[in-house]
Amino acid sequence: MTKREKIENIKSSKWINYSGAVDIIKELNDLKTYPKSTRMPNILLVGDSNNGKTALIEKFLSINPASFDNTQEEIICPVVAVQAPPEPDERRFYNSILEKLLAPYKISEKLDARQNRVKHLLEKLSVKILIIDEIHHVLAGPPIKQRKFLNVLKFLSNELKISLVCAGTRDAFNAIHTDPQLSNRFTPRVLKRWTFDKEYKRLLISFESKLPFKESSHLIETGFAQKILAVSEGLIGEISTVIKLMAIFAVENDYKKMTPDMIEKIKYISPSDRKKIIYKL
Ligand SMILES: Nc1ncnc2c1ncn2[C@@H]1O[C@H](COP(=O)(O)OP(=O)(O)OP(=O)(O)O)[C@@H](O)[C@H]1O
Ligand SMILES: [Mg+2]
Known part of the structure; x- marks a missing residue:
């Protein structure tokens, strides 16, 4: 894959079958x-x-x-x-x-x-x-x-x-x-918002498995996982954005994997900080 293809692949949305969603979808099907x-x-x-x-x-x-x-x-x-x-x-x-x-x-x-x-x-x-x-x-x-x-x-x-x-x-x-x-x-x-538990770690594994890296970034390592959870404030859309931005950063800068220090480098702003910036305008 070329760099551009990799970035396009990262940006494309892919569904993750996390267990909370699976349960609700089953319930909807029963209806x-x-x-x-x-x-x-x-x-x-x-x-x-x-x-x-x-x-x-x-x-x-x-x-x-x-x-x-x-x-x-x-x-x-x-x-x-x-x-x-x-x-x-x-x-x-x-x-x-x-x-x-x-x-x-x-x-x-x-x-x-x-x-x-x-x-x-x-x-x-x-x-x-x-x-x-x-x-x-x-x-x-x-x-x-x-x-x-x-x-x-x-x-x-x-x-x-x-x-x-x-x-x-x-x-x-x-x-x-x-x-x-x-x-x-x-x-x-x-x-519910995501919290630091097994389900969240499973979610990180799924997100990582869909990225085009040969080397593992070990997103589930405690420090890394906690950092992602803290900045994303437990929202799946934000977790997805943070991981995608780090992945794009890694590809663009020829790194083989994502690392925790990239969270600062991607210039990601947490949802509540975004609100604060807007209120200050
Ligand atoms: N099961 C999933 N697998 C992968 N990504 C997901 C999944 N669910 C949500 N996302 C990511 O989270 C983002 C936000 O989700 P979504 O648009 O469903 O939120 P929402 O609860 O409808 O928000 P709003 O109330 O603002 O409409 C999606 O664009 C997608 O990137
Ligand atoms: Mg919506």
Whole structure:
């Protein structure tokens, strides 16, 4: 591999099957075969920003693609994922589902009609799970708006008899818990920050195994591993960034492996320091 190829290889994103994600993906898979009932189980995936929620959803989608059922001559789409709009706006929310299903919509269409069309389409495509990422966006704002959206979630969950998987930050969790009916229907699954344990060391081994070095950098050696964890503040996205920056630094400077002193050399700024810099502006 040339230097450039190596750097491109380092930059490309590669999924790591860490056990927390494997468990949640298995649970999501089980939702697909849950019998239709008026009380479908829903999951609320909670985690800090940059800690793997969207990556997990994308992985789950990739193993559940849409297919064509030859006997029924219909498209079957077991899992649909949408991003909640950046503000609590029901119309835009339904639009994002319609857009995902490649269904046209008219600006003038009434909310009820839009809602019914979403229902009809999800049924037609045999959707079993509707994933809504960034759910905290629509659960933000004044209580009246929050309640409106909690009702949207209730409508989807009760009327469609499909499972909802919502992903978001702790704010979403708090908002859902203001409604006892919904909080009974949503099981929270948390993507915790990484701590210094066996799982974290396994993660480092996996990251290292995907890099194009012949020599081992021994990322799991205590000093090195602790340093990476401290600067990344336990977020998988940051851990990935720090390792990738060190790997690129090593390749660019013709080192055969990564070493702990490179953390200072890559000019990486921790998430909380980034915030401090911005506040000082
Ligand atoms: N299983 C994984 N294997 C490898 N890298 C991962 C994995 N999960 C997450 N990452 C890395 O972490 C980064 C951040 O993850 P992701 O975008 O899923 O965070 P998020 O929780 O959705 O954050 P936000 O709340 O800001 O949307 C990804 O871009 C990817 O580089
Ligand atoms: Mg995300």
